Amino acid sequence: MYKLKLLFNKIESLILLLCLFLIVTIFMLQGFVKTNNLEAISYKAKNQNLLNTYMKKGVIKLKLQNNKEYEEVEVLVNGEVAGNFKDKQITIEVYNNDIIEINSTEYNKNLKVKILKTSDNIKLPKINSIYNIKGTLDILSRVIIK
Known part of the structure; x- marks a missing residue:
């Protein structure tokens, strides 16, 4: 019974270390991912005449x-x-x-x-x-x- 409890504790420690390793890895990878900053969207239409026709x-x-x-x-x-x-x-x-x-x-x-x-x-x-x-x-x- 004692050996079984010891085995479960080791498995629990391994799972905890694996989760911690994966979380740290994800945060590190996020730093390497190229992110595009959100830019303001301009309301100027490429074809202003077309826009004016639809808005009339x-x-x-x-x-x-x-x-x-x-x-x-x-x-x-x-x-x-x-x-x-x-x-x-x-x-x-x-x-x-x-x-x-x-x-x-x-x-x-x-x-x-x-x-x-x-x-x-x-x-x-x-x-x-x-x-x-x-x-x-x-x-x-x-x-x-x-």
């Missing part, structure tokens, strides 16, 4: 051309609700490459949505374009800013 904002005014008010018809920009046609018209703010969608799933009627007005910097959708929608979630247009 435009405004689009949509009108529901049906006689009734359809309050449940929603306008979505990039999948998020931007408003509804409570007053038969809605004005939304958009950026380049935004996707405008109309959710008319509450109604099973033909609805006509017209692009009444856009800001001068918007290339698409075109003014006076009319879109027919019937009880679905339809993509109206992708926004392209000049």
Whole structure:
């Protein structure tokens, strides 16, 4: 029994020395590892014009051309609700490459949505374009800013 305890004590000492040796080795190796200091990231874009195009904002005014008010018809920009046609018209703010969608799933009627007005910097959708929608979630247009 005494010999077994002595054996366990020696094994424990060996394991402890091995752990201590490994910890010291790791700290020494960390000193040799080449570390790159974190540098401040500059916000200057290589192509400033491209950045400006993506940051430009435009405004689009949509009108529901049906006689009734359809309050449940929603306008979505990039999948998020931007408003509804409570007053038969809605004005939304958009950026380049935004996707405008109309959710008319509450109604099973033909609805006509017209692009009444856009800001001068918007290339698409075109003014006076009319879109027919019937009880679905339809993509109206992708926004392209000049």
